[in-house]
Amino acid sequence: xxxxRVVLVALAVSSLAAGFSVAGxxxxxxxxxxxxxxxxxxxxxAAQESARETGVALKPxxxxxxxxxxxxxxxxxxxxxxVEILEKKGGWYRVKTAERTGWVRMLxxxxxAPRKADLDMEGLLSLASGRAGTGRVIATTGIRGLSEExxxxxxxxxxxxxxxxxxxxxxxxxxxxxAEGNLVARNLEYLxxxxxxxxxxxxxxx
Amino acid sequence: xxxMNVIMRGLGATLVVLLCLNSxxxxxxxxxxxxxxxxxxxxxxxxxxxxAVSDLAQEILLExxxxxxxxxxxxxxxxxxxLTGSLLGAAPLVDDDRLQEYVGSVGRWVASQSERPGLTxxxxxxxxxxxxxxxxxxxxxxxxxxxxxxxxxxxxxAGVLAHEIAHVAKKHHLEILQQTQLVDMGGKMxxxxxxxxxxxxxxxxxxxxxxxxxLDRNAEYEADRVAVVLAARAGYDxxxxxxxxxxxxxxxADDSSVQLLFTTHPHPEQRLAQLDEVIGDRFDGLGGQxxxxxxxxxxx
Numbered sequence: 001x002x003x004x005r006v007v008l009v010a011l012a013v014s015s016l017a018a019g020f021s022v023a024g025x026x027x028x029x030x031x032x033x034x035x036x037x038x039x040x041x042x043x044x045x046a047a048q049e050s051a052r053e054t055g056v057a058l059k060p061x062x063x064x065x066x067x068x069x070x071x072x073x074x075x076x077x078x079x080x081x082x083v084e085i086l087e088k089k090g091g092w093y094r095v096k097t098a099e100r101t102g103w104v105r106m107l108x109x110x111x112x113a114p115r116k117a118d119l120d121m122e123g124l125l126s127l128a129s130g131r132a133g134t135g136r137v138i139a140t141t142g143i144r145g146l147s148e149e150x151x152x153x154x155x156x157x158x159x160x161x162x163x164x165x166x167x168x169x170x171x172x173x174x175x176x177x178x179a180e181g182n183l184v185a186r187n188l189e190y191l192x193x194x195x196x197x198x199x200x201x202x203x204x205x206x
Numbered sequence: 207x208x209x210m211n212v213i214m215r216g217l218g219a220t221l222v223v224l225l226c227l228n229s230x231x232x233x234x235x236x237x238x239x240x241x242x243x244x245x246x247x248x249x250x251x252x253x254x255x256x257x258a259v260s261d262l263a264q265e266i267l268l269e270x271x272x273x274x275x276x277x278x279x280x281x282x283x284x285x286x287x288x289l290t291g292s293l294l295g296a297a298p299l300v301d302d303d304r305l306q307e308y309v310g311s312v313g314r315w316v317a318s319q320s321e322r323p324g325l326t327x328x329x330x331x332x333x334x335x336x337x338x339x340x341x342x343x344x345x346x347x348x349x350x351x352x353x354x355x356x357x358x359x360x361x362x363x364a365g366v367l368a369h370e371i372a373h374v375a376k377k378h379h380l381e382i383l384q385q386t387q388l389v390d391m392g393g394k395m396x397x398x399x400x401x402x403x404x405x406x407x408x409x410x411x412x413x414x415x416x417x418x419x420x421l422d423r424n425a426e427y428e429a430d431r432v433a434v435v436l437a438a439r440a441g442y443d444x445x446x447x448x449x450x451x452x453x454x455x456x457x458x459a460d461d462s463s464v465q466l467l468f469t470t471h472p473h474p475e476q477r478l479a480q481l482d483e484v485i486g487d488r489f490d491g492l493g494g495q496x497x498x499x500x501x502x503x504x505x506x
Contacts (some may be wrong), residue, residue, distance in 0.1 A: 010236045020231065058479075068491065074349040086305065088487075090443055090445055090494070091444070091485070092383075106449070106452070107478060107481060110478075122209040145352070146296060146336045146417075146466055147418075147465070147466065151292075151296055151413060151415055152411065152413050153296075153412070154295040154413035156288070156292050156413075157292075157295040159394045160295075160299050164328050167328075168314075168326060168328055169307065169329075171314065171323065173311065173314070174311050174314035178315045178440070181360070181441075183315065185319060185439060186438060186441060188439050189435070189486065190431065190436050191434070192433050193484070194483050199423070199476065200479045200482075202473075202475045202476055
């Protein structure tokens with residue numbers, strides 16, 4: 001069974017590779033792994049140097065001393081206030097403003113657009129995943145086509161479908177997997193739809 | 207039992223005909239529409255004396271309609287199989303059994319918390335730099351390698367998969383199909399098996415075309431609401447999906463890796479705003495696992 005799978009995958013990969021060498025990139029799907037790991041370290045270093053992530057408040061929000069509703073309020077944000085995001089914990093961000101540092105609900109904050117340092121890191125990451133020379137990650141999309149036209153022209157792949165079905169995890173296996181991760185199932189009701197059923201307006205600064 | 211089914215189907219057909227007289231059927235959700243048709247929602251306490259249909263009769267009618275319009279699970283799976291095989295034709299599975307098994311384990315555990323734990327769920331990562339995830343009826347869920355590489359924890363993966371699980375659990379694709387069929391042909395649909403109908407073919411379209419079409423915006427918002435709860439039920443930090451949406455929201459709309467996602471879904475900022483509205487402080491103190499460690503050990 002396992003053997004069949006490997007053969008099927010090998011077939012899929014080799015047909016892909018043929019398609020890829022035309023585009024001159026990523027011809028060897030197996031070859032990218034070591035490069036990715038090697039460059040990951042430098043990408044992480046870059047991330048640490050440029051870890052200053054910014055955000056902007058979407059609505060009036062309290063800043064608290066701890067990431068809890070009942071924690072002491074130490075200040076507040078107004079829509080448009082800019083913050084630096086230092087840390088994340090559950091549904092909260094620890095943020096830094098000109099005056100203070102504290103915890104704010106993450107959904108009250110819009111994370112800023114990637115700044116130059118982030119873009120540089122993205123360049124490193126794309127280098128790491130074998131997309132060197134193409135600049136940003138986006139430059140390579142469209143090769144493996146998921147555009148509307150390409151979806152329309154897609155041909156049914158019975159082999160890959162059977163492979164997918166052969167990989168199916170049973171509920172019992174999933175339960176063991178959950179236990180290994182100390183995941184404990186909890187009883188919770190679904191969230192009700194918003195009362196008025198209307199789409200909430202999104203607030204944009206400027 | 208058989209006789210009961212016939213009666214139920216007959217009632218359902220009557221309802222369907224009633225429904226077709228209402229020109230707003232396109233706009234509202236199927237069940238919402240059914241409820242309005244039989245006047246369940248119009249009724250206010252103490253003002254129902256004029257209602258022609260009693261509460262019990264209304265309930266029976268609704269249940270009958272549901273029965274009559276239900277798509278048998280094996281037909282649903284056949285539709286999902288067809289669509290998934292076609293999508294795999296455009297983007298094959300990533301050649302990494304360990305990764306596939308990991309994603310399948312997270313997905314299956316989350317799916318077990320849904321209202322369809324008995325379904326045979328399938329999860330896979332496909333070769334594509336696009337940032338997207340797909341659900342087909344019957345429990346087939348695929349996520350692109352591009353999206354997987356953006357993630358930073360198992361709880362984020364759980365959140366993404368949970369959104370797709372929600373589409374299947376709530377039968378969003380089938381609901382669209384049923385609505386189209388209802389509006390177009392009234393009771394005639396009851397005469398033949400669903401999977402044979404021209405409407406199924408129309409919904410599936412050519413190849414994997416269905417995945418380039420949008421669901422109702424409210425179906426997307428509902429899937430987000432359901433997803434955060436499914437992740438929380440599974441023991442995860444429920445803020446995995448919102449974190450991913452914030453990450454995706456930072457990408458420019460003209461970034462081709464999110465083009466399909468952005469044209470088929472409300473903007474991430476919109477989705478986050480709806481989630482913020484309904485979550486409020488409900489998850490305060492809930493906590494949950496993020497499992498970055500296990501996620502990192504899988505590699506990207």
